[in-house]
Amino acid sequence: MNHRLRRLLAAGTAAACATALVAGCSNGDKAEAPAASKTQPGRFASPNPGSVNTYWIEAPEGLVIIDTLRTPTDARKAIAEIRKTGKPVAALLLTHPHPDHVGGAGAFHEAFPQAPIHASKATDKAMREDKRGFYPLARSANTDFPSKLTYADRTFEDGAPLQVGGLRLETAAFAEGESDTATVYYRPDTGDLFSGDLAGSKVTPALIEGNSCGWLQILDQLGRRFAGAKTSYPGHGAPGPTGALIDEQRRYLQRFRGLVRPAVASDSASGGRVAPDEQKSIIAEMERTYPGHPPVADLPTIVQENIKAVARELAAEDPAKTPAACSNKAQEGTDGLLAPVSTYVGAVNDGNLDALAGAFAADAELIDVGRRFTGRAAIRAWAEDEVIGGKLTVIKVAENRPGYQRLLVRFAPGGTGGFEAYYAFTVDGSSIIKAELTYAD
Structure with a gap:
């Protein structure tokens, strides 16, 4: 805890700094070099429900755009904001194949035909195959979703570095988490990480693919792989400190799994299925813990669908083989302490x-x-x-x-x-x- 003498010395130094009004004075009484300035990425967020982000960053040869929103209408609104910069668009990047991030690609391509669309080979393959049938589902839910997708015209190997617009970006690929495949883009000179949907900010995520355990493991990998990342720019919600957003997403997933797990236990009163009263209780607890967190999709029953998917996932898990990141004993210490x-x-x-x-x-x-x-x-x-x-x-x-x-x-x-x-x-x-x-x- 605190040492009185050390605290008094620190307070005295701080007071001296304040009196002298010396720029850069610190508790160590050392002048600090001014922080390097950088242009913040631009951002457009479509309206709720299901708000989605698109970002643009300045590169030597023009703007680099990350993700293209859900619909052509939303995309055109973002395009209007991008044109206000007066800068050319050099490239477009896709983080993952979910409809809400690729549906506006056609409108972007029409507006900026000289700018190639980049995607990892895994993302491009997932879009073209659409094994989960997400695109017809998106069209049935929203008539503005395009009848025909616009695909990437340039693909790269998962995890390969990328040169776009005269800018070098690092990439990393992750599979079987929030989506079947996902690519993040990292700008090492600024510490900016464009993380797609891997770590949202104060939103209700979609867990309908039933890979919450894989997602938790990916979050651990993401934190280790980009330990130097300062700011994360998520697919949904506001940008924030990378570590904080990863921790926030991890806590949400662990909390959700912890609430669903008892309902599907073999000795549960409902016989291993989520009963209506249990579902109601889970929803109420999540709303209490995460008030005002809008859904990432225009789906009124997103939490109910999340419960169904995670229940199926947990029912199929072998507790003896569950990874540590997903274990129900993650909070239990061997010494009786959390x-x-x-x-x-x-x-x-x-x-x-x-x-x-x-x-x-x-x-x-x-x-x-x-x-x-x-x-x-x-x-x-x-x-x-x-x-x-x-x-x-x-x-x-x-x-x-x-x-x-x-x-x-x-x-x-x-x-x-x-x-x-x-x-x-x-x-x-x-x-x-x-x-x-x-x-x-």
């Missing part, structure tokens, strides 16, 4: 700063005797300054309920002696989302 709490305790005692920071969600909050630290980076800096090098002993679990534990601990900043305190942790999925530390006396 898994991320156990990780935190172990990381303190091992002096492992990376593991400690990794126990928290990217947008987590930590309150240390009234001082508030928001975000994994701030928590990491706090831990490096005040926690690493100390020893933490759990005396008892004072309070224990789903997703929450309050521990009575002894923390010794120098490894011996120390003081007692209460550490309260709120957990969602595999991450701590809030921690509050207070003295015990």
Whole structure:
């Protein structure tokens, strides 16, 4: 926890900085170089329900557009905004074959015939085959969906780097998650990640393909593959910090699976199927946990369809073979602590700063005797300054309920002696989302 002398010194430095009005002054009293400026990607979001994003980024030879919206009508509205930039369009990229991201490709191609449409070979194949019959379904639900699709005229191998408009983009391909195949585009010079539907922002996703476990595993892979990504630009919802959006999507999927799982258990009262009252309860709990999250599709029964698909998926899973990312024991530690709490305790005692920071969600909050630290980076800096090098002993679990534990601990900043305190942790999925530390006396 806090060291009074260190906090006073830091406060004194901050006060001196404020008095001197020195630009770039920091708690380390070192001048910082100004951040490199960059042009933010443009964005058009079609109206709800089922709002979809298209983005455009500036490249040396013109604009590069990512995804083409659901319908030609929506696409033309985005095209009008793009033309206001006065810049030519150099290329169009597709992230995955779902109708709401490719339906407007024809309108874009008509408006910018000189700009090639790029897609991975897997995405192009999925569009041309449409094994799930999504495109006829989209046409029946929305008469504005095109009667004939416009396909990519340039394809690339999954995961191959891409040169478009004089810009180099890294790509990565993922299969059997939110969609049968998905491609993300990463711009290393800015840290921008165009993640398609893999990590939405405050939306109700579509789980109708029944691959929630595959999706959870992909999120882990995505975070590792693009650990340096700063901002994620999702197919639905507002852009945000990459780690936070991945964590948000992971928590949603884990929460949903956790609610559906008991209903399909072999010893459930409904005999392994989701009964109407169970479905109602699941919907109510998701609405309580995620209020105001619009659906990614113009489908009034999207949550009911999600429940059916995930129920089928869970009923077919073998618990003994379920990957760790999808296991119903993901929150259970072997020491009686919630898994991320156990990780935190172990990381303190091992002096492992990376593991400690990794126990928290990217947008987590930590309150240390009234001082508030928001975000994994701030928590990491706090831990490096005040926690690493100390020893933490759990005396008892004072309070224990789903997703929450309050521990009575002894923390010794120098490894011996120390003081007692209460550490309260709120957990969602595999991450701590809030921690509050207070003295015990």
